[in-house]
Amino acid sequence: MDPLFADIGNSTIKIARLVNGSVERLSYTDHQSAPSDFLSSVRLLSNVGMSLTKQRERFGDCPSVHDLLKRLPLNLAYTHPKQLGQDRIAVMMAAWSYDNIKIQKRGSFAAIDFGSCVTTDIVDSKGKHMGGNIDLGLLWRLRAAHNFSENLPMVDMEDSVPDVDGFLANNTLRALDVGIVSGFLRQQINHIKICFEQYGVERVFLTGGQSSWIGRFLPKEDLREIIVDEDLVIRGLNDIFTLG
Structure with a gap:
């Protein structure tokens, strides 16, 4: 089995x-x-x-992942590696293994996980983790606006109509949609651009429950390699496990 x-x-x-x-x-x-x-x-x-x-x-x-850190071929940037999220480590491992299996050539990459928080990590072609960042995920932003105010409604993502170029609205619900949801999308598009242009990564991996949704709004003219896979944590766990 x-x-x-x-x-x-x-x-x-x-x-x-x-x-x-x-x-x-x-x-x-x-x-x-x-x-x-x-x-x-x-x-x-x-x-x-x-x-x-x-x-x-x-x-x-x-x-857990933290129990098996010595197996990893990655050189983690954190002074205390066990402070680095296990999901982030697994995602980096999956991206690193993808380069070896699919392309048979190591390359630098960014791994972005869209969960409750959005985490980003960058790894160079030698397996050195350059560091990362953590930001609030979209659902938590919407919940914060709703829960910490008296009159702002909760945006239902199924009813949301994101418009990356949208900026103005004529009702409260649409204003939240344009401000938070579309603003979040613009932030992620710029975030990916920074990974490519400022840090020179060769490819960007998107994972987590909202990664496929995010992928729909990325500029179609951008020919740089962006790989979307919602299950990189599971793939990374498998890769760590098979290291023996």
């Missing part, structure tokens, strides 16, 4: 495996609802949203 991997986020647990190179999701639930039979079969996990005590209760002695 192919090994199972767990991506523990701030509110959800994704359990998946790789089958012939494709990610097969077996469970995607909140922390309380994850099936116990899957939890007991997980071979490696990334945990950014669960206490260590709770992790051990649910997953037993299953190792």
Whole structure:
């Protein structure tokens, strides 16, 4: 049986495996609802949203990314590597392995993960992690506007009509859409541009639940390589696991 991997986020647990190179999701639930039979079969996990005590209760002695840092071919920039998010490490590992498997040539890259927060990390062609940054994700921005005000509604992403060039609106809901959602998209487009032009990366990897959505709004005339894969954390866990 192919090994199972767990991506523990701030509110959800994704359990998946790789089958012939494709990610097969077996469970995607909140922390309380994850099936116990899957939890007991997980071979490696990334945990950014669960206490260590709770992790051990649910997953037993299953190792995490932080337990296997010495296996990694990457030279992490953080002075204390265990302060670097396990999901970020897994995503970088997946991008590094992608270069070797798909292209058979190492190249510098940026890895951007669109989750509760947006994380960016840059790695050079020799596997040296140059550093990264963390910003608020789109959903948290929308929730903040709604929760910390008396009268601002919550924007439903299914009803949102993003316009990268939009700037003005004539009602409150549309003003939030244009200001927060479209503003977020403009920020990410510029963010990717900085990775290419200021840091000279050869390709940018987008991952996380909103990565495919973000990809729809990227300039079509930009021929630089942008790779979208929502499951890079799972792929990275598999890559770390197979290092032995």
